[in-house]
Amino acid sequence: xxxxxxxxxxxxxxxxxxxxxxxxxxxxxxxxxxxxxxxxxxxxxxxxxxxxxxxxxxxxxxxxxxxxxxxxxxxxxxxxxxxxxxxxxxxxxxxxxxxxxxxxxxxxxxxxxxxxxxxxxxxxxxxxxxxxxxxxxxxxxxxxxxxxxxxxxxxxxxxxxxxxxxxxxxxxxxxxxxxxxxxxxxxxxxxxxxxxxxxxxxxxxxxxxxxxxxxxxxxxxxxxxxxxxxxxxxxxxxxxxxxxxxxxxxxxxxxxxxxxxxxxxxxxxxxxxxxxxxxxxxxxxxxxxxxxxxxxxxxxxxxxxxxxxxxxxxxxxxxxxxxxxxxxxxxxxxxxxxxxxxxxxxxxxxxxxxxxxxxxxxxxxxxxxxxxxxxxxxxxxxxxxxxxxxxxxxxxxxxxxxxxxxxxxxxxxxxxxxxxxxxxxxxxxxxxxxxxxxxxxxxxxxxxxxxxxxxxxxxxxx
Amino acid sequence: xxxxxxxxxxxxxxxxxxxxxxxxxxxxxxxxxxxxxxxxxxxxxxxxxxxxxxxxxxxxxxxxxxxxxxxxxxxxxxxxxxxxxxxxxxxxxxxxxxxxxxxxxxxxxxxxxxxxxxxxxxxxxxxxxxxxxxxxxxxxxxxxxxxxxxxxxxxxxxxxxxxxxxxxxxxxxxxxxxxxxxxxxxxxxxxxxxxxxxxxxxxxxxxxxxxxxxxxxxxxxxxxxxxxxxxxxxxxxxxxxxxxxxxxxxxxxxxxxxxxxxxxxxxxxxxxxxxxxxxxxxxxxxxxxxxxxxxxxxxxxxxxxxxxxxxxxxxxxxxxxxxxxxxxxxxxxxxxxxxxxxxxxxxxxxxxxxxxxxxxxxxxxxxxxxxxxxxxxxxxxxxxxxxxxxxxxxxxxxxxx
Ligand SMILES: Cc1cc2nc3c(=O)[nH]c(=O)nc-3n(C[C@H](O)[C@H](O)[C@H](O)COP(=O)(O)OP(=O)(O)OC[C@H]3O[C@@H](n4cnc5c(N)ncnc54)[C@H](O)[C@@H]3O)c2cc1C
Ligand SMILES: Cc1cc2nc3c(=O)[nH]c(=O)nc-3n(C[C@H](O)[C@H](O)[C@H](O)COP(=O)(O)OP(=O)(O)OC[C@H]3O[C@@H](n4cnc5c(N)ncnc54)[C@H](O)[C@@H]3O)c2cc1C
Numbered sequence: 001x002x003x004x005x006x007x008x009x010x011x012x013x014x015x016x017x018x019x020x021x022x023x024x025x026x027x028x029x030x031x032x033x034x035x036x037x038x039x040x041x042x043x044x045x046x047x048x049x050x051x052x053x054x055x056x057x058x059x060x061x062x063x064x065x066x067x068x069x070x071x072x073x074x075x076x077x078x079x080x081x082x083x084x085x086x087x088x089x090x091x092x093x094x095x096x097x098x099x100x101x102x103x104x105x106x107x108x109x110x111x112x113x114x115x116x117x118x119x120x121x122x123x124x125x126x127x128x129x130x131x132x133x134x135x136x137x138x139x140x141x142x143x144x145x146x147x148x149x150x151x152x153x154x155x156x157x158x159x160x161x162x163x164x165x166x167x168x169x170x171x172x173x174x175x176x177x178x179x180x181x182x183x184x185x186x187x188x189x190x191x192x193x194x195x196x197x198x199x200x201x202x203x204x205x206x207x208x209x210x211x212x213x214x215x216x217x218x219x220x221x222x223x224x225x226x227x228x229x230x231x232x233x234x235x236x237x238x239x240x241x242x243x244x245x246x247x248x249x250x251x252x253x254x255x256x257x258x259x260x261x262x263x264x265x266x267x268x269x270x271x272x273x274x275x276x277x278x279x280x281x282x283x284x285x286x287x288x289x290x291x292x293x294x295x296x297x298x299x300x301x302x303x304x305x306x307x308x309x310x311x312x313x314x315x316x317x318x319x320x321x322x323x324x325x326x327x328x329x330x331x332x333x334x335x336x337x338x339x340x341x342x343x344x345x346x347x348x349x350x351x352x353x354x355x356x357x358x359x360x361x362x363x364x365x366x367x368x369x370x371x372x373x374x375x376x377x378x379x380x381x382x383x384x385x386x387x388x389x390x391x392x393x394x395x396x397x398x399x400x401x402x403x404x405x406x407x408x409x410x411x412x413x414x415x416x417x418x419x420x421x422x423x424x425x426x427x428x429x430x431x432x433x434x435x436x437x438x439x440x441x442x443x444x445x446x447x448x449x450x451x452x453x454x455x456x457x458x459x460x461x462x
Numbered sequence: 463x464x465x466x467x468x469x470x471x472x473x474x475x476x477x478x479x480x481x482x483x484x485x486x487x488x489x490x491x492x493x494x495x496x497x498x499x500x501x502x503x504x505x506x507x508x509x510x511x512x513x514x515x516x517x518x519x520x521x522x523x524x525x526x527x528x529x530x531x532x533x534x535x536x537x538x539x540x541x542x543x544x545x546x547x548x549x550x551x552x553x554x555x556x557x558x559x560x561x562x563x564x565x566x567x568x569x570x571x572x573x574x575x576x577x578x579x580x581x582x583x584x585x586x587x588x589x590x591x592x593x594x595x596x597x598x599x600x601x602x603x604x605x606x607x608x609x610x611x612x613x614x615x616x617x618x619x620x621x622x623x624x625x626x627x628x629x630x631x632x633x634x635x636x637x638x639x640x641x642x643x644x645x646x647x648x649x650x651x652x653x654x655x656x657x658x659x660x661x662x663x664x665x666x667x668x669x670x671x672x673x674x675x676x677x678x679x680x681x682x683x684x685x686x687x688x689x690x691x692x693x694x695x696x697x698x699x700x701x702x703x704x705x706x707x708x709x710x711x712x713x714x715x716x717x718x719x720x721x722x723x724x725x726x727x728x729x730x731x732x733x734x735x736x737x738x739x740x741x742x743x744x745x746x747x748x749x750x751x752x753x754x755x756x757x758x759x760x761x762x763x764x765x766x767x768x769x770x771x772x773x774x775x776x777x778x779x780x781x782x783x784x785x786x787x788x789x790x791x792x793x794x795x796x797x798x799x800x801x802x803x804x805x806x807x808x809x810x811x812x813x814x815x816x817x818x819x820x821x822x823x824x825x826x827x828x829x830x831x832x833x834x835x836x837x838x839x840x841x842x843x844x845x846x847x848x849x850x851x852x853x854x855x856x857x858x859x860x861x862x863x
Binding site: 090092095097104106269271391392393396398399402403408409410412441442443446447448449450451452453 | 501503504508542543613614617618621624692693730731737738739740741743744747748750751757758759760761762763764765766
């Protein structure tokens with residue numbers, strides 16, 4: 001391939017798979033890396049060990065999409081290089097460091113598609129670190145990948161479309177769902193109806209989930225406040241306030257999440273410019289409709305560039321690859337690109353509505369008690385963070401990290417940084433966008449100290 | 463929008479040097495403006511390795527280093543926090559007989575300075591520090607040295623200065639400094655004019671521009687040491703360790719994380735920012751796993767670098783300007799300014815108040831670069847500073863041999 005290094009695609013979820021496919025169609029041979037043992041990403045994650053469950057049982061209404069993606073990726077075999085269980089931990093000067101087991105591979109790339117996806121967003125609440133509490137995504141992974149449930153009597157709570165989806169998936173799997181607690185009032189859900197013309201299938205599917213949950217006797221509570229998870233050794237119950245009344249339900253497992261947060265560390269290490277996104281309440285890498293970033297040759301696709309869901313991720317992956325192909329001077333499929341952008345824009349408008357149906361409970365932050373754990377890696381409480389803000393007169397999130405250790409632990413702030421930014425904003429009465437964003441640092445996830453430089457396999461070195 | 467501020471002393475740069483000077487000056491009752499282009503303590507002072515070490519410094523730095531040594535155990539009284547300062551001891555290891563001989567020569571040459579160095583042979587070392595592996599022939603222990611948390615200490619000095627009444631102005635870069643009739647006029651930030659009787663240039667890696675503006679250019683370059691930190695581990699390391707000849711230094715903090723250095727990073731496109739190189743970070747972690755068997759199954763969770771000013775003779779510039787009355791410099795600490803900074807702050811305050819100091823600092827005069835005819839590099843040119851070679855734990859023994 002005329003001596004140029006191959007393009008690198010990070011992530012083999014819906015976005016990464018479609019990107020790789022488009023690159024291959026244009027005659028390129030990309031290297032695809034993913035931490036996971038198999039392709040599919042979050043939503044179309046595959047089982048660790050094959051079992052008797054059908055695709056229908058695993059992926060529900062999305063089974064066909066899941067099968068198509070898995071099949072199309074398998075068909076790329078021999079025309080791409082694919083490294084599963086490979087963690088890309090550093091990017092600099094056109095070189096990627098990739099840990100595969102205890103070997104480190106350094107790869108020069110020409111064209112980088114970041115399709116790194118998203119993770120659950122949470123706000124700390126009392127008891128959220130008790131054993132038995134999972135994120136909504138984590139609860140789903142347990143079911144999908146391992147085929148086990150997080151408890152025998154489970155409560156799902158929070159906000160975002162995953163809330164009802166996962167509750168429904170557990171119900172279908174025969175688990176006793178004790179209740180669903182939604183942080184938003186019921187009226188907020190009516191906003192979804194305005195989205196019927198934009199994404200009828202999605203809205204109808206959502207209505208079906210709630211209808212089936214109700215039908216099977218699952219209590220749905222809206223507008224919950226002051227939520228507390230109770231238990232000594234592990235989760236025993238959850239208590240909350242609703243319309244001025246105290247409520248409580250016993251359970252042994254909780255799935256909790258407040259929609260999703262984009263994984264943007266690699267875009268940061270790649271040097272991409274960021275801007276604040278009001279809708280996602282987060283700093284996101286800048287990109288145009290095609291997925292081009294501020295750095296030439298670096299492209300973004302999927303939930304890693306702002307939350308838009310799996311259907312958008314597939315289209316954005318292909319669109320970003322078309323941009324890479326065009327920028328590389330290869331024949332450009334202009335009409336296909338325009339069609340993809342139109343669909344992305346339609347999904348984007350629906351996303352705005354979803355946000356009004358599943359708003360983030362920002363008002364919870366002011367009421368957080370000092371004892372509540374904010375950072376679980378470093379065991380830092382809300383009170384400790386409040387004191388550090390006062391003692392050092394802090395108004396910026398990286399300074400807060402320096403003096404409080406928030407974001408310094410194993411997860412590098414992946415779990416606590418959005419909550420920390422919300423807290424800093426409330427405590428200092430500054431707008432969220434003015435408290436800044438945590439700068440990413442390598443390694444984006446922990447790497448073993450014994451990590452031996454490895455020669456590249458021949459086919460990847462070309 | 464134009465604002466005016468009149469003070470006795472304006473300090474350019476709120477690193478540990480500028481902040482400790484500000485606090486000392488407030489203690490003398492002088493009015494102070496502490497100006498930083500970013501956040502106080504966010505540059506070298508807040509991101510360094512945290513070594514609080516006198517051992518291995520050149521002889522001429524030891525009186526100043528001893529003065530600082532007296533400050534470290536008093537941090538709680540001074541700034542309200544102990545900065546996680548631990549008097550763990552500092553152990554310099556020797557890989558070869560030649561390295562051991564040079565540790566011995568150093569110990570002999572500074573015997574009158576009160577460091578209390580203890581030379582330790584191979585067997586003794588194995589017995590006392592069983593967690594150190596590798597081929598080590600011996601070491602030199604300075605029991606009074608230790609380590610501290612730079613993030614807390616540096617921010618702590620700036621906050622204490624603010625509480626003591628200093629005008630601490632962050633995100634306020636000094637863009638021009640001129641000498642006028644009565645003293646100095648500084649332009650800073652968004653339309654601020656600071657009038658000051660005296661000025662301290664403690665702008666770290668950015669200090670060269672100010673020296674040059676006052677007609678005394680200096681051969682300052684930049685270095686970017688790389689740091690690695692592990693996840694928290696059970697207690698392993700009982701002292702802060704370094705290696706004669708360089709390549710690795712390591713300490714373990716109370717909550718269990720091990721901090722390891724020993725390589726240099728490279729600047730990004732904007733030379734004010736730097737980041738570790740992948741292979742540099744890899745070398746450090748592999749060396750650490752080799753020297754400390756207890757780390758073999760650990761994970762590294764974060765890498766970083768900082769931007770540091772370095773001088774060709776590895777000594778800082780401290781003292782009065784050679785061209786401009788009322789101007790004092792304190793920069794160019796060449797990778798080893800954390801430990802001595804609290805002493806430098808006191809010395810600067812004395813210089814401002816009395817014109818002299820009780821601590822010998824002649825060796826650090828900016829005028830030492832006058833006679834030399836080496837090519838000068840502006841501080842915005844980082845080519846020299848961006849050498850990406852193994853980073854010795856800063857040590858300065860050239861003067862001894
Ligand atoms: C746990 C979880 C469950 C979800 N479940 C659903 C669902 O059921 N229905 C739904 O509509 N949406 C779900 N979502 C939303 C989901 O993000 C999108 O629908 C969709 O998966 C986005 O596709 P993507 O390709 O952008 O990213 P993803 O599917 O998230 O794929 C990103 C991939 O990148 C890899 N990766 C990231 N960083 C690195 C790195 N540094 N090195 C190597 N590999 C890396 C990851 O391993 C992952 O496989 C879920 C999200 C999460 C977090
Ligand atoms: C990674 C690393 C590891 C190190 N390890 C050790 C160690 O273990 N032990 C040790 O003793 N030393 C160590 N050092 C060295 C030590 O950190 C420095 O020597 C010391 O912190 C220097 O302090 P400073 O105040 O001069 O500089 P800095 O902390 O860099 O402060 C200078 C300040 O000036 C500000 N400034 C710059 N330009 C302007 C302007 N125009 N207007 C206003 N403000 C301005 C900057 O924003 C900055 O805050 C290390 C350094 C690094 C980078």
